[in-house]
Amino acid sequence: MKQMIVIRSDLNMGVGKTAVQVAHASMKSLLENIDHPAIKEWLAGPFTKIAVTVDSEEALHDVMNNAKEAGIIVADIIDAGRTEFNGVPTLTCAAIGPATHEELSPITGHLKLR
Amino acid sequence: MKQMIVIRSDLNMGVGKTAVQVAHASMKSLLENIDHPAIKEWLAGPFTKIAVTVDSEEALHDVMNNAKEAGIIVADIIDAGRTEFNGVPTLTCAAIGPATHEELSPITGHLKLR
Numbered sequence: 560m561k562q563m564i565v566i567r568s569d570l571n572m573g574v575g576k577t578a579v580q581v582a583h584a585s586m587k588s589l590l591e592n593i594d595h596p597a598i599k600e601w602l603a604g605p606f607t608k609i610a611v612t613v614d615s616e617e618a619l620h621d622v623m624n625n626a627k628e629a630g631i632i633v634a635d636i637i638d639a640g641r642t643e644f645n646g647v648p649t650l651t652c653a654a655i656g657p658a659t660h661e662e663l664s665p666i667t668g669h670l671k672l673r
Numbered sequence: 674m675k676q677m678i679v680i681r682s683d684l685n686m687g688v689g690k691t692a693v694q695v696a697h698a699s700m701k702s703l704l705e706n707i708d709h710p711a712i713k714e715w716l717a718g719p720f721t722k723i724a725v726t727v728d729s730e731e732a733l734h735d736v737m738n739n740a741k742e743a744g745i746i747v748a749d750i751i752d753a754g755r756t757e758f759n760g761v762p763t764l765t766c767a768a769i770g771p772a773t774h775e776e777l778s779p780i781t782g783h784l785k786l787r
C-alpha cells in the first residue's frame with residue numbers, strides 16, 4: 560500500500576510551501592477516510608508516501624478524475640492564497656490513495672518523481 | 674493553533690523527500706494524539722502548518738527536548754534510510770505542536786522559515 564501525492568510543478572512553490580501542502584493532502588485523506596479499509600491497511604505498515612509532479616492544474620484534475628473513476632481515495636488541497644498566489648485560492652496538490660501498486664500504476668505510474 | 678515542522682537542513686534532502694518526511698511527522702503527531710485537546714482544536718480550524726529548519730541533529734534534539742519540557746506534542750521521524758542516507762536510520766524532522774503561538778514562540782520562534 561502506498562499513497563502518491565501529486566504536486567503542481569507549474570506553481571513553483573518553495574520547499575517549505577510544498578512540504579506543508581503535501582502534509583495537508585495526506586492528513587486530509589486520512590481524516591476523511593479514517594474507517595476506510597485502505598487507510599487501515601496503510602497505517603498498519605510504514606505508510607509509504609511518494610511525491611510526484613504534474614505541470615498544470617488540468618493535468619492534476621485528470622489524475623484526480625481517473626483515480627475517482629477507479630474508486631481510489633482522492634484528497635485535494637486548495638490553498639487559500641494568503642501567503643502566495645496573490646490571494647487567489649489555488650489547487651496545489653492531491654493525495655491519491657493509499658492503494659496498491661497495481662491500482663495506482665495506471666493512474667500515476669507515468670508521473671515524474673519530485 | 675499551529676504546528677511547526679522542524680526540518681534538518683544539513684541532510685540536503687530533495688523537495689519530494691522533504692515533503693514526505695514533513696507529511697509523516699504531521700500524520701504521526703495526529704495519530705499518536707488523536708484525543709488530545711490541542712489536536713482537536715487544531716483540526717477545528719485550518720490546521721496551520723509551518724516548516725522551519727535547524728542545521729544539525731543536535732539542534733533538532735534541543736528543540737524537541739524544549740518542547741517536551743513545555744508539555745507540547747512532539748512527533749519525530751526517523752527515516753529508515755532505504756532510499757537515502759546509505760541505509761543508516763536518520764532523524765529527518767519533527768512536528769512540534771499543535772499549540773498556540775505563545776506556547777511555540779520560545780521553542781521555535783528563532784528558527785528560519787523553510
